[in-house]
Amino acid sequence: xxxxxxxxxxxxxxxxxxxxxxxxxxxxxxxxxxxxxxxxxxxxxxxxxxxxxxxxxxxxxxxxxxxxxxxxxxxxxxxxxxxxxxxxxxxxxxxxxxxxxxxxxxxxxxxxxxxxxxxxxxxxxxxxxxxxxxxxxxxxxxxxxxxxxxxxxxxxxxxxxxxxxxxxxxxxxxxxxxxxxxxxxxxxxxxxxxxxxxxxxxxxx
Amino acid sequence: xxxxxxxxxxxxxxxxxxxxxxxxxxxxxxxxxxxxxxxxxxxxxxxxxxxxxxxxxxxxxxxxxxxxxxxxxxxxxxxxxxxxxxxxxxx
Numbered sequence: 001x002x003x004x005x006x007x008x009x010x011x012x013x014x015x016x017x018x019x020x021x022x023x024x025x026x027x028x029x030x031x032x033x034x035x036x037x038x039x040x041x042x043x044x045x046x047x048x049x050x051x052x053x054x055x056x057x058x059x060x061x062x063x064x065x066x067x068x069x070x071x072x073x074x075x076x077x078x079x080x081x082x083x084x085x086x087x088x089x090x091x092x093x094x095x096x097x098x099x100x101x102x103x104x105x106x107x108x109x110x111x112x113x114x115x116x117x118x119x120x121x122x123x124x125x126x127x128x129x130x131x132x133x134x135x136x137x138x139x140x141x142x143x144x145x146x147x148x149x150x151x152x153x154x155x156x157x158x159x160x161x162x163x164x165x166x167x168x169x170x171x172x173x174x175x176x177x178x179x180x181x182x183x184x185x186x187x188x189x190x191x192x193x194x195x196x197x198x199x200x201x202x203x204x205x
Numbered sequence: 206x207x208x209x210x211x212x213x214x215x216x217x218x219x220x221x222x223x224x225x226x227x228x229x230x231x232x233x234x235x236x237x238x239x240x241x242x243x244x245x246x247x248x249x250x251x252x253x254x255x256x257x258x259x260x261x262x263x264x265x266x267x268x269x270x271x272x273x274x275x276x277x278x279x280x281x282x283x284x285x286x287x288x289x290x291x292x293x294x295x296x
Contacts, residue, residue: 018286023279027270035267049267053274060281064289105215106247116243121250128257138261157259163225182219189254 012069023060031056034080037154040142041084051087055080074165077155081169097146104186119196133199141191149184156181210237211244222252 006014006025014022034055039048058079066075106116128134145153155166156177167177214234220226221234238244 015282016289023282027275027278031270032266036262039265045265052267053277056278057281060278061285063282063285101216105212106243114243116246118243118246118250121246121253124253124257127260128253129260129262134257135261138258142258142261153258157255158262178220182216185219185251185255185258188258189251192254192257193250 008072009069012066012072015063016066016069026059027056030059030076033159034076037077037080037159038084040154041081041147041151042087043143047087051080051083054083058083071165071168073159074161074169077159077161078169081151096148099146099149099183099187101183101186104183104190119193121193121196123196123199124192134195137192137195138188141188144191145184145187149180149187152177152180153184153188157185211241214238214241214244215247218248218251219255222248222255 006029011022011026011029015026031052034052035048038051038055039045042048042051055076059076066072068075106118109115109117125131125134129138142150142153151170152166155161155169156163161169163174163177163181167174170177214221214237217226217230217234221231224231226234238248
């Protein structure tokens, strides 16, 4: 995190006015975030660094076209999303995998009409993301999400953008964002559930 | 409690845990969950999962910005500022 507390609208105005330090502040506030997103969207470090640089370049070139300083972050991520799409190596005609709710809902426990088959989630440590082995599991689960769900998850839950901002970045409706976020979270939950079954109690106590 | 009702609740759980549902819908879900142990278990697992993935940030950081790449950005920035100044009539 950038130690200098600057809100996005202030940062946007400072940049536009050519204020000293604004350039460095912007690069340090956004380069890591952008790399994070592009790395998880492109999957390859080299591509991700290239896309992050292309995004920053485009941002600086066209900064005077940012209409609403309050929307700096979604404007920047929209540019990043477009460069990611251009970088994508697979055919644009490749069908996107859809996650179905039926596959994501919990199974019924054997011979029981009510109980569900579920891992012991009390085994998950409170700060799961601090555990090295769990980090691997979390990372793999995010990588395995189909692209259209991964993108929504990264923007909503990691970058904490609103449903509206995410819809604007990805050019889809609010309902599509809500549906995709829910399915993404369910798919991630399912991966973690599977992991907790195989590693029973390893993290407990 | 009916499986159909669990299914309806299941479809709205992300909005439920985010507090994005209208009060009456939220209340309806609360009432259902109060009498449905499997739904309680599931909601708890989803909450824990969402918070674990939210906390998670990939440890990989970009390589340090090279002088060359930084200069490229600075040039683009300077060109944008110059264009903007020439477009604004001097007072």
